[in-house]
Amino acid sequence: MNFSTAEVERVLDLWxxxxxxxQSVSVEDLTTxxxxxxxxxxxxxxxEAMNWLDADxxxxxLDSKSASTIEPMPAPFDSCIPWMFGNRYVLNALIAxxxxxxxxxxxxxxxxxxxxxxxxxxDNTAEARHVARLQHPGIVAVHxxxxxxxxxxxxxxLVEGVDLGRRLTTDPPTWRExxxxxxxxxxxxxxxxxxxxxxxxxxxxNILIRADGTPILADFGIAVTESELKGxxxxxxxxxxxxxxxxxxxxxxxxxxxxxxxxxxxxxxxALTGQLPFAGRNFCEVRKRILSGxxxxxxxxxxxxxxxxxxxxxxxxxKDPDMRFQTAGELAHExxxxxxxxx
Amino acid sequence: xxxxxxxxxxxxxxxxDRMQAGDTQAIEKARGEIIRLAGGRLEHLARxxxxxxxxxxxxxxxxDVLQNSLVRLHRALETVKxxxxxxxxxxxxxxxxxxxxxxARRHYGPMGEGAHHHTDGRMAENMRPDQRDPEDRSxxxxxxxxxxxxxxxxxxxxxxxxxxxxxxxxxxxxxEEAAKILDVxxxxxxxxxxxxxxxxxxxxxxxxxxxx
Numbered sequence: 088m089n090f091s092t093a094e095v096e097r098v099l100d101l102w103x104x105x106x107x108x109x110q111s112v113s114v115e116d117l118t119t120x121x122x123x124x125x126x127x128x129x130x131x132x133x134x135e136a137m138n139w140l141d142a143d144x145x146x147x148x149l150d151s152k153s154a155s156t157i158e159p160m161p162a163p164f165d166s167c168i169p170w171m172f173g174n175r176y177v178l179n180a181l182i183a184x185x186x187x188x189x190x191x192x193x194x195x196x197x198x199x200x201x202x203x204x205x206x207x208x209x210d211n212t213a214e215a216r217h218v219a220r221l222q223h224p225g226i227v228a229v230h231x232x233x234x235x236x237x238x239x240x241x242x243x244x245l246v247e248g249v250d251l252g253r254r255l256t257t258d259p260p261t262w263r264e265x266x267x268x269x270x271x272x273x274x275x276x277x278x279x280x281x282x283x284x285x286x287x288x289x290x291x292x293n294i295l296i297r298a299d300g301t302p303i304l305a306d307f308g309i310a311v312t313e314s315e316l317k318g319x320x321x322x323x324x325x326x327x328x329x330x331x332x333x334x335x336x337x338x339x340x341x342x343x344x345x346x347x348x349x350x351x352x353x354x355x356x357x358a359l360t361g362q363l364p365f366a367g368r369n370f371c372e373v374r375k376r377i378l379s380g381x382x383x384x385x386x387x388x389x390x391x392x393x394x395x396x397x398x399x400x401x402x403x404x405x406k407d408p409d410m411r412f413q414t415a416g417e418l419a420h421e422x423x424x425x426x427x428x429x430x
Numbered sequence: 431x432x433x434x435x436x437x438x439x440x441x442x443x444x445x446x447d448r449m450q451a452g453d454t455q456a457i458e459k460a461r462g463e464i465i466r467l468a469g470g471r472l473e474h475l476a477r478x479x480x481x482x483x484x485x486x487x488x489x490x491x492x493x494d495v496l497q498n499s500l501v502r503l504h505r506a507l508e509t510v511k512x513x514x515x516x517x518x519x520x521x522x523x524x525x526x527x528x529x530x531x532x533x534a535r536r537h538y539g540p541m542g543e544g545a546h547h548h549t550d551g552r553m554a555e556n557m558r559p560d561q562r563d564p565e566d567r568s569x570x571x572x573x574x575x576x577x578x579x580x581x582x583x584x585x586x587x588x589x590x591x592x593x594x595x596x597x598x599x600x601x602x603x604x605x606e607e608a609a610k611i612l613d614v615x616x617x618x619x620x621x622x623x624x625x626x627x628x629x630x631x632x633x634x635x636x637x638x639x640x641x642x
Contacts, residue, residue: 096621103624130628137627139570140599327497335501336508370500371469 090122098127168206172235176204176242192245202230203243210234215241221282225275227295227305246305248298252291255358262392265358266425268294268302269351273419275304276347280415285342289350290329291357327370328363329353332378332406345408348415352403359396360386364404378406396425460515465507468522469500471602472529479530479577499529516611523596527581534578583633591626594619 098117105112114127168189171177176193182203183190193204205211215232218241222228231242251268254260260268272294279286286293286304293306331349334342356364364383365376382404385397399421405411412418448456476499506525507518571577584595597608598619605619612619 099624100617100621103620133628133631134624136569136631140627327501330501336505370473370497371466374500374504 090120090126094118094120094123095126095130098123099130102127102131168238169235172204172206172238172240173231173233176202176231176240178204193242195242201245203227203245205241205243207239208237209239211239211241217284218243221279221284223275223278225271225301225303226279227303243305246295246297246303248296250292250305251294251296251302251354251358254296255291255361259361260358261390262359262388262396263390263426264300265355266396266422267300268296269355269358270419270422270426271302272304272354273351273415273422275302276351277414277416277419279304280344280347285344286347286350287342288326288329289347289354290326291354294354327373327377328365330377331408333408335374335378343408344414345411348403348411348413348418349408351415351418352400352411355400355403356383359392359400360388362386393425461507461518464515464518464522465504468503468507468526468601471600472499472503472526474602475526475530475600476533479534479571479574499533503529516613519597519601519611520593523600526600527584527596531578531581534574534581579637580630580634583630586633587626587629591622591629594622595626595630598623 098114101117102112102114114124114131118124118127168178172193175196177196178191178193179201180192181189182192189206191204191206193202194200195202212232215229218227218229227246228244229241230244233240249257272289276286276289288306289304293304295303295305297303329350331342331346334346353364356362362383365373365380367373367376382401385392399418403411403418412421503522503525507522510518510521571580584592587595593612594608597603597611598605603611605616605623609616609619
């Protein structure tokens with residue numbers, strides 16, 4: 088059936104104008120050409136099928152939890168997950184969910200001990216091989232990996248204790264304890280750097296505190312070797328509040344030793360004060376403060392933090408990577424001075 | 431409704447006016463405002479896209495997904511040297527669309543966290559339209575596969591329609607604001623928006639392209 092496209096457009100314009108004014112009108116009232124009527128009706132049907140596009144102006148409340156602040160969804164029990172992996176590891180209890188998978192406490196039937204099993208839908212062989220190359224008592228060791236019914240798993244040491252994030256909220260450490268913990272962690276990071284690894288996601292949740300109080304560094308899931316980073320110019324891994332400013336700007340800066348030193352500085356500040364150095368209500372605010380915010384102010388705390396320790400912390404948080412400690416080992420050394428000479 | 435996330439702020443409108451009056455330095459000031467606007471829209475659209483996918487929440491922190499996309503968005507917009515606000519808006523919309531496609535592909539693709547997950551109640555990507563939940567009459571994509579198809583089809587729209595679609599849907603501007611940026615009449619914007627919807631519907635009816 089022939090029709091004029093211009094006439095169809097004209098009738099559609101009229102029909103839309105009526106609709107926008109809240110007036111009901113039939114296509115036949117606007118044209119007498121049956122071919123045009125048919126085509127206009129067809130287009131109206133197609134247009135109305137896409138009306139959901141117009142219902143898009145939901146309010147975004149800046150005070151609501153946004154990308155930088157929302158909590159991970161709790162991980163419910165999932166009946167699809169096998170109860171045993173590799174005919175050896177029997178799942179016992181969910182330890183953590185979200186992130187890049189789930190971590191379960193599991194019973195190792197062969198060695199008769201509990202282990203931690205990280206389960207993911209993604210092939211995480213590379214992660215397991217990364218961590219396996221790091222053999223240090225301060226870094227969570229990997230023992231096994233495999234695939235079971237479409238789920239990839241990595242078997243780690245089970246660290247009995249709490250992570251530093253939880254410790255900060257339930258039993259905040261004194262500044263001396265913080266120095267003790269963070270000097271160890273800086274040593275572990277130094278070791279990883281010497282092996283050519285950049286952690287990229289140093290945060291309290293990844294620092295586990297054993298029952299005897301010593302820390303152990305976990306989650307090298309997004310760690311990369313320096314050689315792998317050579318070809319990468321847009322790395323965005325990590326958690327915003329702990330990301331160094333140079334990673335947030337568009338000059339293609341790659342993660343390196345100094346970005347991990349910055350992450351250590353953020354954790355140090357948070358552990359000493361209970362606050363993040365650069366916080367905000369949403370992504371944009373946090374990012375802006377990391378990039379251009381004034382050096383953070385140390386709030387009053389029950390135990391007076393030595394000024395020199397504040398300076399060490401702020402040096403880690405320098406916007407300019409060259410102004411930070413150039414190695415994690417340097418930071419560990421500085422922190423250890425407080426352990427031995429300030430008591 | 432917060433103006434930053436629903437349309438142009440007064441400040442950005444001023445920058446636009448100054449640009450049109452020949453003030454080329456206004457672009458740098460406008461850039462920051464557009465980045466804020468684009469970031470808000472990306473977050474809004476990502477949440478909308480992901481909200482019907484409970485299985486995704488099981489495997490990925492939504493915050494992580496959004497954060498990484500926002501970091502890339504900021505970096506992409508900060509490195510370009512646009513000649514006009516129109517061009518900057520175009521780049522922002524393109525980046526938003528790209529991030530949403532990546533997000534959907536990452537979680538829907540064969541290696542995605544959510545793939546083959548049997549607890550996705552409806553498994554909408556495997557259903558014909560007549561098999562869908564009869565209560566769902568919105569027409570909005572209901573699976574990440576459908577969202578991927580939708581975003582890819584947008585890229586196939588004729589250029590004038592795509593540009594309007596980018597401004598109105600990906601960036602959340604209203605028709606008057608889009609008309610000002612493109613220097614056309616509101617009627618033109620209205621027609622292009624209508625034709626974009628019709629073309630999209632025609633393409634979506636054909637279903638996603640199958641890989642061979």
